[in-house]
Amino acid sequence: MSEPSDEARAAAQRALAAEHAAVYGYGVVGARAGGLADQARAGYDAHRARRDALSRVVSDLGDRPQPAAAAYALPFEVPDEAAAVRLATELEDRIAGSYADLVRAAEGELRRDAAAALREAAVRAARWRGGSVAFPGLAERTPDTAPAGRQEGAGRED
Known part of the structure; x- marks a missing residue:
């Protein structure tokens, strides 16, 4: 097995x-999820597990895992269930993007694990959004930036 690159x-x-930010964000989602509390709890638990596994991976790569911040800035106010759904979708889209970057940079088992994490985030985002996107993890292909006429069925309200 080759030595992981600095990029990886x-x-x-x-x-x-x-993942640290997602765990924090899902705490907010869970507080406002209303009837979707079970879905929020599942997302929270999934991100905690991924965060812990990724922390071990970073250590195995010879780096010191970055600790979580005390708090994270949210991209918008989350006063109700609808906003909580939007936040959960945003968190999953961001996670998918970070794992897409890791897929591009890594090789072997790390790449396979990153691809699995990207897929899991895309599935969770689709559940929250009520539909999928063609290229999860690629910002230039998300519903907000898709070419005109290509946004039908995205289920996203902004």
């Missing part, structure tokens, strides 16, 4: 940072 190490740290 940096991408793993960025994915870990994204």
Whole structure:
């Protein structure tokens, strides 16, 4: 097995940072999820597990895992269930992007694990959004930036 590249190490740290932020964000989602509390709890638990596994991976790569921040800025106010759904979708889209970067940078088992994490985030995002996107993890292909006429069925309200 070849030595992981500096790019793979940096991408793993960025994915870990994204997982820390997702765990924090899902705490907010869960507080406002209303009837979707079970779905919020499942997302929270999934991100805690991924965060812990990724922390071990970063250590195995020879780096010191980045610790979680005390708090994270939310991209918008989350006063109700509808906003909680939007936040959960945003968190999953961001996670998918960080794992897409790790897939591009890594090789072997790390790449396979990152692809699995990207797939899991895309599935969770689709559940929250009520529909999928063609290229999860690629910002240039998300519903907000898709070419005109290609946004039908996205189920996203902004």
